[in-house]
Amino acid sequence: MRKLDILIAALALLVLWEIIALMLNRDILPAPTTVLVAFATQVPRSLGWHFVVSGWRVVASIALSVILATPAGLVLGQYPKVNRFFAPVIYLAYPIPKIVLLPIVILFLGIGDASKIAIIFLILFFQVLVVVRDQAAAIRPELMYSVRSLGAGRRALLRYVYLPATLPAVLTSIRLSIGTAVAVLFFTESFATNAGLGYYVIVDTFQRIAYPEMYAGVVAMSVLGLILYFVVDYLERTLCPYLFAK
Numbered sequence: 038m039r040k041l042d043i044l045i046a047a048l049a050l051l052v053l054w055e056i057i058a059l060m061l062n063r064d065i066l067p068a069p070t071t072v073l074v075a076f077a078t079q080v081p082r083s084l085g086w087h088f089v090v091s092g093w094r095v096v097a098s099i100a101l102s103v104i105l106a107t108p109a110g111l112v113l114g115q116y117p118k119v120n121r122f123f124a125p126v127i128y129l130a131y132p133i134p135k136i137v138l139l140p141i142v143i144l145f146l147g148i149g150d151a152s153k154i155a156i157i158f159l160i161l162f163f164q165v166l167v168v169v170r171d172q173a174a175a176i177r178p179e180l181m182y183s184v185r186s187l188g189a190g191r192r193a194l195l196r197y198v199y200l201p202a203t204l205p206a207v208l209t210s211i212r213l214s215i216g217t218a219v220a221v222l223f224f225t226e227s228f229a230t231n232a233g234l235g236y237y238v239i240v241d242t243f244q245r246i247a248y249p250e251m252y253a254g255v256v257a258m259s260v261l262g263l264i265l266y267f268v269v270d271y272l273e274r275t276l277c278p279y280l281f282a283k
Contacts, residue, residue: 067249075249076256084250087237088257091226094150094233095218095265098157099211106165107207111199113166114173131167135159136221148229156225157218164217165210172206173199205280208273212266219262234258 051069058068067075076084113120139156146152176198226235238254274281 064248067252071249072252072256076253079250079253080257083241084237084253084257087232087234087254088261090150090232091222091234091258092261092264094153094226095157095222095261097150098154099161099214099218099265101154101158102161102165103207103211106162107169107203110166110169111173111195111203113170114176114203115199117174120170120174127163127167131163136224139225143229153222153225153230153233157221160217160221161211161214164214165207168206168210169203172203176202201277201279205273205277208269208277212269215262215265215269219258219265223258234261 054069058066079085080088113123135156138159139152142155142159143152146155222233223235223238226233227239230236234254234257238251238258242248242251242254
């Protein structure tokens with residue numbers, strides 16, 4: 038997607054927001070210009086710190102899920118017997134809404150970063166695991182035979198077949214999970230904490246009825262999601278150039 042298209046879409050949303058704010062004419066929906074001023078004012082103050090805290094939490098959880106789920110998915114995809122053993126566990130655990138485990142996670146890990154990272158990790162781990170497993174298991178047998186005929190061992194198969202075949206699926210699963218990760222992060226930061234964008238929006242600004250600052254926090258949360266999305270796009274173009282070869 039071209040950067041110009043994204044800029045045009047952002048400007049269209051701002052214009053629509055401005056029109057709705059003028060029509061409603063209420064404090065609960067300030068104009069985007071007012072919110073942007075509040076955003077610029079608050080970033081050097083508390084908003085910037087809350088953004089850094091939330092960014093660290095969501096990046097750590099995504100990185101942890103990818104580091105652990107990718108090799109596990111590759112193993113399950115390569116070894117059908119191992120997959121048959123663990124498949125019932127994955128089948129039972131995957132559909133469970135992990136957010137309901139948040140009170141239990143807080144009891145064990147406390148109200149700091151660890152509990153926020155852990156609950157997001159639990160959600161993303163199974164998403165990446167299932168995608169990588171299915172992608173690794175779907176590799177065509179004739180491709181495997183052709184590589185093995187050249188004398189490739191297990192390590193060479195992993196490097197030249199499984200990783201190139203599953204890496205796009207991993208990045209796609211991360212891209213699809215970013216919205217979920219940010220939403221869960223917002224929920225986990227809305228109570229039992231004193232830092233993060235969720236805290237800033239719900240506790241710090243909403244309870245003070247500081248609407249421009251509250252919307253600035255919402256904008257910051259959106260910017261965080263967009264940055265993560267663009268980073269994944271960059272990684273895909275860098276690590277998977279064969280997907281874009283003409």
